[in-house]
């Protein structure tokens with residue numbers, strides 16, 4: 755193994771990411787649809803909830819922060835809330851009701867009809883994200899999932915679905931493609947809010 759590459763090259767990963775990124779172009783219309791759904795929800799006093807585990811928790815938090823905090827341009831704050839980040843709450847629900855309930859129980863109290871729940875799961879099989887989506891549907895929320903591989907158990911459940919099929923068997927490329935789509939989603943929303951053509 756070369757000490758300069760340590761058995762893996764940036765070049766190889768970049769080449770693979772480029773191919774995977776080409777694959778996500780099929781999601782253009784759905785991404786615009788989700789942006790429009792979020793804008794319509796906000797216009798009616800609704801909000802966006804997000805959730806995911808591990809790296810997907812970071813994506814969920816990143817998206818919420820971009821809307822409520824700042825993305826690119828100066829504009830009003832938009833209501834986004836990540837359900838993956840309060841350790842006190844997550845340990846309480848996990849301890850008392852099981853790890854599968856950590857997001858669903860929050861959806862139960864915080865989710866209102868017309869809100870939008872966005873789940874992130876690269877396998878499409880994380881039970882806690884699955885339950886959150888199911889609880890959201892029962893409560894009349896709009897649902898979206900960013901997933902990978904075959905879409906897993908989540909496939910076909912949500913109003914908006916973004917499945918990233920990567921050559922790489924791990925979650926990493928899927929997460930990288932999700933991240934790009936999140937930024938494009940923010941850009942689509944922000945431009946409408948500011949009336950930019």
Ligand SMILES: O=C(CO)[C@@H](O)[C@H](O)[C@H](O)[C@H](O)COP(=O)(O)O
Nearest residue numbers: 807808809810875876877880925926
């Ligand atoms: O970031 C990574 C891998 O790149 C990990 O933290 C990864 O997110 C975790 O293993 C998750 O628990 C995987 O869950 P999921 O994507 O299958 O729902």
Ligand SMILES: [Zn+2]
Nearest residue numbers: 809925926929
């Ligand atoms: Zn990761």
